Amino acid sequence: MARSRSRRRSSAVLPGLVGPAPKRRPIRVADAIKVEIAMLLLQKVKDPRLEGVSITRVEVTDDLSCARIYYSVLDQEKAAPAAKGLASAKGFFRSTLAQTLNLRAVPELIFTLDRMAAEQQRLEQLFQEIRDEDGASA
Numbered sequence: 001m002a003r004s005r006s007r008r009r010s011s012a013v014l015p016g017l018v019g020p021a022p023k024r025r026p027i028r029v030a031d032a033i034k035v036e037i038a039m040l041l042l043q044k045v046k047d048p049r050l051e052g053v054s055i056t057r058v059e060v061t062d063d064l065s066c067a068r069i070y071y072s073v074l075d076q077e078k079a080a081p082a083a084k085g086l087a088s089a090k091g092f093f094r095s096t097l098a099q100t101l102n103l104r105a106v107p108e109l110i111f112t113l114d115r116m117a118a119e120q121q122r123l124e125q126l127f128q129e130i131r132d133e134d135g136a137s138a
Helices: 024-043 076-101 116-137
Strands: 053-060 066-073 108-113
Touching: 024 053, 024 066, 024 076, 053 076, 066 076, 066 116, 076 108
Parallel strands: 066 108
Antiparallel strands: 053 066
16 A cells, blocks of 8 residues: 655744745735725715725735735825724625625724825935935035
């Protein structure tokens, strides 16, 4: 009787390395979710609280059970109403994603305000102030 040996992949990570490369499927699903929700926001959703909301990035877990959707708002004062509008439209988004993406199970959608744009703007303003001070003192 021949004995079959099964090869196992080692999950050990060498020191200094970050870890295994990300899987391709969650990245593809995240891209599809980003495109679809952005199109829904532009074409189908009529909620005035969601005007000026743009999807910046989407991260999906490896098991495709959860999708964290980062969004930005042009006017930071409208961030709270936008969060409520996204929460109320979550069911619509999931049902539409189920129809268009052909997934066995649609990931749970978690909307998170992306503060990177505001932080980048603040840093650019600080750098501009430093340049202005350097120019004035020279």
